[in-house]
Amino acid sequence: MIPNTYRSQAQIWPLVLSENETVPCGNEKVTASRFFTFAFSVDTPATFPYDGGVLHGNLWVSSPAGGIQVRLESNLNATGEGREMATNLNARMIKIVLPNMIGYERIAMASVASFARLHGFAADRIEDLKTVVSEAAINAMQHGNRGRPDAEVNIAFTYREEAIQVAVMDEGDGFKDTLSKPDIDRIMNNLDPPIGFGVYLIRELVDEVEFDIETDRGHGLRMVIRK
Amino acid sequence: MQHNNEIKLEKQGEVTIFDIRGDLTSFSETSLNEAYQKTSDQDARRILLKIEADAYINSGGIALLIQLMAQIKRNNQFVVITGISEHFKKIFNMVGITKFAKIYDTMEAALEELVAESA
Numbered sequence: 566m567i568p569n570t571y572r573s574q575a576q577i578w579p580l581v582l583s584e585n586e587t588v589p590c591g592n593e594k595v596t597a598s599r600f601f602t603f604a605f606s607v608d609t610p611a612t613f614p615y616d617g618g619v620l621h622g623n624l625w626v627s628s629p630a631g632g633i634q635v636r637l638e639s640n641l642n643a644t645g646e647g648r649e650m651a652t653n654l655n656a657r658m659i660k661i662v663l664p665n666m667i668g669y670e671r672i673a674m675a676s677v678a679s680f681a682r683l684h685g686f687a688a689d690r691i692e693d694l695k696t697v698v699s700e701a702a703i704n705a706m707q708h709g710n711r712g713r714p715d716a717e718v719n720i721a722f723t724y725r726e727e728a729i730q731v732a733v734m735d736e737g738d739g740f741k742d743t744l745s746k747p748d749i750d751r752i753m754n755n756l757d758p759p760i761g762f763g764v765y766l767i768r769e770l771v772d773e774v775e776f777d778i779e780t781d782r783g784h785g786l787r788m789v790i791r792k
Numbered sequence: 793m794q795h796n797n798e799i800k801l802e803k804q805g806e807v808t809i810f811d812i813r814g815d816l817t818s819f820s821e822t823s824l825n826e827a828y829q830k831t832s833d834q835d836a837r838r839i840l841l842k843i844e845a846d847a848y849i850n851s852g853g854i855a856l857l858i859q860l861m862a863q864i865k866r867n868n869q870f871v872v873i874t875g876i877s878e879h880f881k882k883i884f885n886m887v888g889i890t891k892f893a894k895i896y897d898t899m900e901a902a903l904e905e906l907v908a909e910s911a
């Protein structure tokens with residue numbers, strides 16, 4: 566029988582888990598799926614409550630070299646009757662904390678592109694995702710965090726029901742979507758400033774968007790892109 | 793963090809080619825303005841913007857491109873674009889850039905059309 570709660574007093578895991586690599590997790594073993602392709606180290610122990618066939622886990626990883634933190638919150642699908650507790654990491658959510666510095670949005674773009682590829686998104690939708698994640702992150706850095714170097718941008722990708730949900734949170738006061746579509750004729754004639762393209766692209770490229778959500782991690786936006 | 797962007801100017805007949813290497817973001821402002829200033833000093837009338845297919849272009853870069861095209865229009869010059877990916881063709885169409893600069897799949901087609909349109 567599998568206990569209702571399965572806990573790993575996990576040791577610090579190996580620096581890099583390659584695909585299908587099996588690593589110890591308490592007294593059991595866990596097989597890393599393709600999600601562990603980053604050269605990050607797991608720097609805190611992991612605990613996996615077991616709940617009716619699915620192990621829910623939280624893995625914290627961080628880059629030893631930079632200010633980037635990546636947290637994978639994984640559902641660990643137990644195989645068979647779970648006697649071996651050999652499981653595949655089946656990541657459904659990735660969280661990234663970016664420094665408030667223009668350019669680092671590319672980290673989020675690369676991550677969401679990898680995440681979408683793993684979940685079978687077509688190339689054109691991945692490009693859409695990259696663009697909207699980039700624009701949302703830039704808005705968070707420039708407008709939400711007002712360029713403050715000590716601020717952070719929290720980004721979470723979740724895969725559910727053939728769609729990726731992206732939440733981009735900053736430390737600002739929130740954003741009301743009151744910008745109208747940029748009018749290129751007026752911009753070309755110097756009647757309007759050349760602004761508003763980022764929000765416009767987000768609205769056009771995603772299937773759902775909310776521009777003013779609030780969580781314990783701050784204010785931000787939530788958007789959904791379907792396959 | 794590095795923001796690589798370089799623009800090489802080339803002449804091909806009466807066409808001035810902006811060979812844009814790297815990304816188009818708000819950090820491209822200086823290189824784009826300098827390139828356009830040189831072009832204007834040479835009294836160029838026909839401009840081809842060659843953008844790399846894997847370039848990262850964000851809203852800051854789009855805004856700069858539109859400002860550049862506004863200058864080009866005011867100075868009665870002609871401009872076309874080539875090289876960009878299908879994704880950014882779609883984006884350029886969405887934001888209206890293609891109302892002022894057609895996009896061509898190849899350099900040859902762009903040059904041919906540029907010469908024909910401005911003749």
